Amino acid sequence: TVNDEKAKIATEKYKVVEELIASFHAGTLAPKPGCTPEQTLEALVNGELGRIRELIGNMCEARLTFMNKPRIMAECGSKGSPLNLCQMMACVGQQNVGGQRIKDGFVNRTLPHFQKGSTEPEARGFVENSFYSGLRPPEFFFHTMGGREGLVDTAVKTAETGYMARRLMKALEDLSLKYDLTVRTSACQVVQFAFGDDCLNPARMEGA
Structure with a gap:
């Protein structure tokens, strides 16, 4: 089933993430050019967790028939994307704020639902459930944090481009x-x- 495949992919990637964290603590993680070991770890972990959604998304798309309505919408470009199909069917995926995983903002943890100093993906914004199965409270909080950024971004960009257009019109009228x-x-x-x-x-x- 989709859930079994999802669990298999997630487990494999979780092991890779654990190995990266272990190598960081052991001091054997080679930093990327211009990055500290901490920044390198975050970039690598974020990449691996993002790959989970990509792999699960491909699996979901392969399981849908060509008569499936959301798939038709995504493929013809009218609305939605394969990412949305994955989020509905199997896994919402890693939530980012400012291009990074959710940071500790609550005394060495992201939310009071987790242990202090917790390093597992779920404690840093990874949402394993889908919209169909329903999100747990911490997953819902992380998802709203990612959504808020999109809303603010839209409002700010609209204001900036609108003001720029107005100045151009006033200069050229x-x-x-x-x-x-x-x-x-x-x-x-x-x-x-x-x-x-x-x-x-x-x-x-x-x-x-």
Whole structure:
């Protein structure tokens, strides 16, 4: 079944993560160029946990028929993705904030549900359940932390691009195209001797 396959993949990757943590504590983990051993460990662990969702996602997609409606939506590009199929069917996966795993913000642990100094993937934002099976409280908290970043990001980017567009419009609203095909200000100062340098109107090109 999907759950059996998921458990097998997760167990294999958990062993790899445990080996990485053990080598870090033993001082044998070679740091990546420009990174500390701690940063190297986080990057490697995050990569391995992200690979779990990728492998489970491929397995889920292979098990769905071509008549499956969510699969049709994902493949034709109307809505959703293979990642969403994986999250619904098998595993929500690693939750990141700022491109990193959830950091300890509650006295040497992420949440009071875990032991202090806990290093297992579940204690640092890995959500093993799917939306179908339901999330446990700690998994739900981690998922909302990842979701919050997306919401704030959307609001901030909308404000920034909107303000940029407004400044451009205000800077350019004084310009107009004259009958001699020059671009001038309201004071008749020439900005361009030939509109767009080629005098071609894009609205009347290609397919017009």
